[in-house]
Amino acid sequence: LVFVGSSSGGVILDATFDELFPLAKSRVPDYLENITHGMIKECFDLNIAQQMCCYQGPISIIRRENDEMMSINGDVSTNRANFLLIKILQTRYPNIVTTDTLQELLQWLKAPKEWGRRQVMINIGVDQRMCKSILTQYMNENGSEYPWLLGDKLGVEEKKRLLLFLASQYMLHHDSTHCQPVPPDMMELPGKNGNLFFSSTPSLSPSNHGYSDPFSFIY
Numbered sequence: 001l002v003f004v005g006s007s008s009g010g011v012i013l014d015a016t017f018d019e020l021f022p023l024a025k026s027r028v029p030d031y032l033e034n035i036t037h038g039m040i041k042e043c044f045d046l047n048i049a050q051q052m053c054c055y056q057g058p059i060s061i062i063r064r065e066n067d068e069m070m071s072i073n074g075d076v077s078t079n080r081a082n083f084l085l086i087k088i089l090q091t092r093y094p095n096i097v098t099t100d101t102l103q104e105l106l107q108w109l110k111a112p113k114e115w116g117r118r119q120v121m122i123n124i125g126v127d128q129r130m131c132k133s134i135l136t137q138y139m140n141e142n143g144s145e146y147p148w149l150l151g152d153k154l155g156v157e158e159k160k161r162l163l164l165f166l167a168s169q170y171m172l173h174h175d176s177t178h179c180q181p182v183p184p185d186m187m188e189l190p191g192k193n194g195n196l197f198f199s200s201t202p203s204l205s206p207s208n209h210g211y212s213d214p215f216s217f218i219y
Contacts, residue, residue, distance in 0.1 A: 011052070012189065013062065022083075059170060060172060061088075079109075089167065095159075096150065124164065128165060135162075
């Protein structure tokens with residue numbers, strides 16, 4: 001599902017994926033893999049990651065933790081929303097998402113529930129205020145158009161902390177299966193500039209952002 005904020009502009013992606021073929025591949029016999037790949041490329045090439053990597057506005061991804069459709073055997077680490085998030089962050093912050101920092105993001109994405117993700121962030125010392133300050137300063141000096149070349153003067157540990165903070169701004173988590181409704185307060189967009197939610201929370205999770213926007217369902 002895709003929602004667009006009608007006043008400020010932005011996209012909310014709920015129970016989504018990066019591209020269709022990896023999902024289809026996990027559900028067909030090996031001998032049908034080539035046929036399936038060709039059919040998807042010709043007729044059903046739903047490459048959401050490619051479209052979102054070209055998009056400049058705010059993005060919020062809602063990942064359902066028990067999504068039986070977007071993951072393999074319900075394993076949250078295989079949820080295709082993970083790969084969508086990684087591709088968006090790689091495109092928008094190429095100096096932050098590197099081989100040195102990606103493993104930390106993967107740990108955060110496969111962590112069990114909210115307490116697990118919070119612990120990953122605490123373990124590496126994520127400071128929300130510091131991260132927001134770094135991002136805001138860059139934006140004030142360079143503008144908000146992506147890609148941001150932020151990070152060339154930061155150490156690896158600083159990049160890891162910033163990457164996890166950014167991930168928490170782009171992705172929300174709902175403890176549900178694929179078709180269960182999400183609560184209305186998840187239908188929020190981060191700010192236009194920097195993809196940041198306006199308020200920070202002690203839980204290191206943007207669950208109550210104090211920001212709302214009317215949305216219209218587009219498809």
